[in-house]
Amino acid sequence: MRLESAFRTGREGIIAHGQAISVIGDNISNANTTAFKSQRAEFVDILGERVNERNSEITAGVGDGVTIGNVRLDYSDGATLATGRELDVALSGRGFFLVGDIARPTLTRSGNFQISKEGFLETSDGLPVLGYSGTDVNELGPINMVKFNVEPQATTQVGLFTNLNGSGPLTPVPQNPTTFKEINSAAAFTSSLNVYDASGDRHDVQLFYFKTAPNQWTAQAYVNGSEVGQQADTPVLLGEVQLGFNAFGAIPPENQAQARLEINPAWSNGAPQTALTIDMANFTQYAGGSRVTKIDQDGRGNGDVVSYNIGDDGKIFGVLNTGEQVQAGSLAVGLVNSVDGLERLGGSRYAVTEASGALDIGLAGVGGRGSMVGRALESSNVDLPGQFTEMIVIQRGYQANSQVLSAANDLIKNTIQMIR
Numbered sequence: 001m002r003l004e005s006a007f008r009t010g011r012e013g014i015i016a017h018g019q020a021i022s023v024i025g026d027n028i029s030n031a032n033t034t035a036f037k038s039q040r041a042e043f044v045d046i047l048g049e050r051v052n053e054r055n056s057e058i059t060a061g062v063g064d065g066v067t068i069g070n071v072r073l074d075y076s077d078g079a080t081l082a083t084g085r086e087l088d089v090a091l092s093g094r095g096f097f098l099v100g101d102i103a104r105p106t107l108t109r110s111g112n113f114q115i116s117k118e119g120f121l122e123t124s125d126g127l128p129v130l131g132y133s134g135t136d137v138n139e140l141g142p143i144n145m146v147k148f149n150v151e152p153q154a155t156t157q158v159g160l161f162t163n164l165n166g167s168g169p170l171t172p173v174p175q176n177p178t179t180f181k182e183i184n185s186a187a188a189f190t191s192s193l194n195v196y197d198a199s200g201d202r203h204d205v206q207l208f209y210f211k212t213a214p215n216q217w218t219a220q221a222y223v224n225g226s227e228v229g230q231q232a233d234t235p236v237l238l239g240e241v242q243l244g245f246n247a248f249g250a251i252p253p254e255n256q257a258q259a260r261l262e263i264n265p266a267w268s269n270g271a272p273q274t275a276l277t278i279d280m281a282n283f284t285q286y287a288g289g290s291r292v293t294k295i296d297q298d299g300r301g302n303g304d305v306v307s308y309n310i311g312d313d314g315k316i317f318g319v320l321n322t323g324e325q326v327q328a329g330s331l332a333v334g335l336v337n338s339v340d341g342l343e344r345l346g347g348s349r350y351a352v353t354e355a356s357g358a359l360d361i362g363l364a365g366v367g368g369r370g371s372m373v374g375r376a377l378e379s380s381n382v383d384l385p386g387q388f389t390e391m392i393v394i395q396r397g398y399q400a401n402s403q404v405l406s407a408a409n410d411l412i413k414n415t416i417q418m419i420r
Helices: 005-029 180-186 384-419
Strands: 039-047 063-073 080-082 089-092 096-100 105-108 130-133 157-163 189-196 202-213 216-224 235-244 260-263 276-279 291-297 305-310 315-320 325-335 343-346 349-351 360-363 371-374 376-378
Touching (some): 005 039, 005 384, 096 130, 180 202, 305 325
Parallel strands (some): 089 376, 157 276
Antiparallel strands (some): 105 349, 157 291, 216 235, 260 276
């Protein structure tokens, strides 16, 4: 091995360690980048090649320095951080979100999405997020977040779960009341519920309860006269039922059939009349106060989207101002056989390559794919203390290689002086 070969080994060592420092610097600078995956520089030795016995640069089997053989990405999950933002979503486990071109999607773990001016889900830098629209899971494409296939549905069944205070005084039912104030003053308890007609309009039904005898109640349903083509602010009676309780505060089976209020209002907006049943068979009569605990109803109206929810299965629901939730679509999740074969594109995105294998697209939680966490983001998986420790080690290697160059330079100077 000739002395000047030390220059080459020292130079290669400085270059390799400098590149490793750059990798660490990239990791540290992206410590707060959403879903950033840290990298690791992997060193490999350079074996010298023997040309011939006389002119070889290096003896066979002796190394000729070092180089960076690979910069490997660490695809382990970063911590999931709650943000409270409805369009933020973290992917926990294997897989990637799909964005960009349907024919050749790019992959990302960054779930800080937004809605474009056209109403489609997109990334923070404007690429469409790919998934399935509505309840269909067959055709991959952009997800429309504002146009839902929502058909209004008239309310036909309402289930009420209410307790009426059994220890209160008797309250006789008013005859031919002319104002809601008059009815409310006479009632032992009042509540309201929203129902929908066949055109999707919402109507407010007022319920008044009167204790007419021990364990006996009368329930009446009223609407504002303007709802049914009569004088505004005038109460219009839709119907009434008698509720009979046993000594244990429940409606016995023999009284449950009559504890159902049947109404069929003719709404003033011209919507077709639809028979409506308000089921009160689950009422109780306990001491301690009257209150409504639950209302179930099967109607659905037209409404505007006021917020969104993303489930752990990737389904996106739009919450309407009617209180209903309608599925806008589902986020797609992509898998590849070898994540090490993915090409880093920047912007927290990756491209599928021949080395990564074909892209396998499906739904979250299916086929080994991870689940999703709504209103949260995946943080960077960079370990800052570990990066600083590694930086010290690499820095020492860099300094040592510079010392090799310095020593080789001194030796050659000494050799030249000896020849002179």
